[in-house]
Amino acid sequence: SQELEQSPQSLIVQEGKNLTINCTSSKTLYGLYWYKQKYGEGLIFLMMLQKGGEEKSHEKITAKLDEKKQQSSLHITASQPSHAGIYLCGADMALRAGNQFYFGTGTSLTVIP
Amino acid sequence: NAGVTQTPKFRVLKTGQSMTLLCAQDMNHEYMYWYRQDPGMGLRLIHYSVGEGTTAKGEVPDGYNVSRLKKQNFLLGLESAAPSQTSVYFCASSRRGTNTGELFFGEGSRLTVL
Numbered sequence: 336s337q338e339l340e341q342s343p344q345s346l347i348v349q350e351g352k353n354l355t356i357n358c359t360s361s362k363t364l365y366g367l368y369w370y371k372q373k374y375g376e377g378l379i380f381l382m383m384l385q386k387g388g389e390e391k392s393h394e395k396i397t398a399k400l401d402e403k404k405q406q407s408s409l410h411i412t413a414s415q416p417s418h419a420g421i422y423l424c425g426a427d428m429a430l431r432a433g434n435q436f437y438f439g440t441g442t443s444l445t446v447i448p
Numbered sequence: 449n450a451g452v453t454q455t456p457k458f459r460v461l462k463t464g465q466s467m468t469l470l471c472a473q474d475m476n477h478e479y480m481y482w483y484r485q486d487p488g489m490g491l492r493l494i495h496y497s498v499g500e501g502t503t504a505k506g507e508v509p510d511g512y513n514v515s516r517l518k519k520q521n522f523l524l525g526l527e528s529a530a531p532s533q534t535s536v537y538f539c540a541s542s543r544r545g546t547n548t549g550e551l552f553f554g555e556g557s558r559l560t561v562l
Contacts, residue, residue, distance in 0.1 A: 344488070368550060377452075377538060377553040378491075423490060425551070436481065436542075436551060437507070438491035 338362065339424055341439035348414050349447050356409040356442045358424030365427045367407045369398050372421040372441075381409075381422075411444075419446045450474050454539050454554035461529045461561045469524040469557050471539030479542045480522035481506075481551065482514060484535040491538065497522055529561045 340359045348354050358367065369381040382391045384400035384407060391398050395412045411418055424439040452473045461467055471480065478499050483491040493506030497516040511533060513525045522541075526533060536558050540551040 339490075341490075370551075370553075375556075377555040378540075378551075380550040380552075383550060425491075436496075436540075437493065438483070440488065440490035 338437050339426060339439035341422075341424060341442050343442060344440065345443040345445075347445045347447065350415060351413055354411050354414055354444070356422050356444075358407045358409075358439050360405050360426065362405070364400070364404045364407075367398075367400050367404075368425040369407070369409055370423045370425060370438075372423065374420065378423065414444075414446045416446045416448055419444055452539055452541055452552050452554040454537075454557045456557060457555065458558050459560070461526075461559065463530060463561060465529050466525070466527050467529065467559075468526075469537055469539075469559075471522045471524070471541075471554060472520055473522075473539075473541040473552070474520065475541060475543070475552065476519070477541035477543050477552070478519075479544065480516065481540045481542075482512070482522065482524045483538045483540065484508065484533075485538060485556070486535050494524065494537075526559075529559075531561045533559065534561045535559060 342357050367384045370378040371381055372378045382398050387402040387404045389400045397410045400407045421441045421443050423441045455470045481496040482494040485491050492508045494512050495506050495514040497503045500519040503514045515523045536556045538556050539554040542551050
């Protein structure tokens with residue numbers, strides 16, 4: 336969706352390196368979700384952020400939502416080959432009536448052993 | 449617990465042919481969604497449903513129709529397939545509105561239109 340911009344589009348890192356993926360919206364986000372997609376498979380939920388300034392961690396992945404609730408970052412510490420895949424941010428934009436959930440364009444992560 | 453199941457997983461169509469993708473969920477979720485995923489475009493919402501018997505248009509609804517006759521099923525139809533509809537289609541469901549929880553996804557259906 337053009338409403339959510341992700342950067343970078345792709346990332347190649349050496350195993351053990353840290354990395355950050357960003358998700359930016361021009362509108363206030365009511366809920367920001369991070370998903371991971373392994374190549375050729377469906378999406379797996381990672382975590383959800385709702386409050387400005389909120390930060391959550393799961394294993395070596397940390398996600399933050401800024402105070403204005405318009406940008407989120409996903410940080411992976413000491414990357415491993417198992418982290419490879421496509422990371423997508425998603426949000427309930429509430430642009431029109433009803434619950435419409437939009438996704439960013441995705442970031443493809445490759446981790447070189 | 450199967451979660452969200454999509455059928456078929458792969459399909460090749462000729463331009464002008466019709467087909468239906470079936471999504472079934474066994475979690476008693478109210479909300480269901482159909483997305484398409486294309487390189488560089490991310491996931492785009494086609495249609496969604498907030499309950500049995502209801503459907504609504506998403507971001508890219510043209511060329512598709514949907515039906516939600518039963519709570520557990522959400523069908524996506526292509527009446528006259530076009531090459532631009534070549535894509536990977538994902539179905540998802542959620543318990544209520546997305547601001548209360550996560551989406552659960554199927555494994556995807558890869559459609560090629562020649």
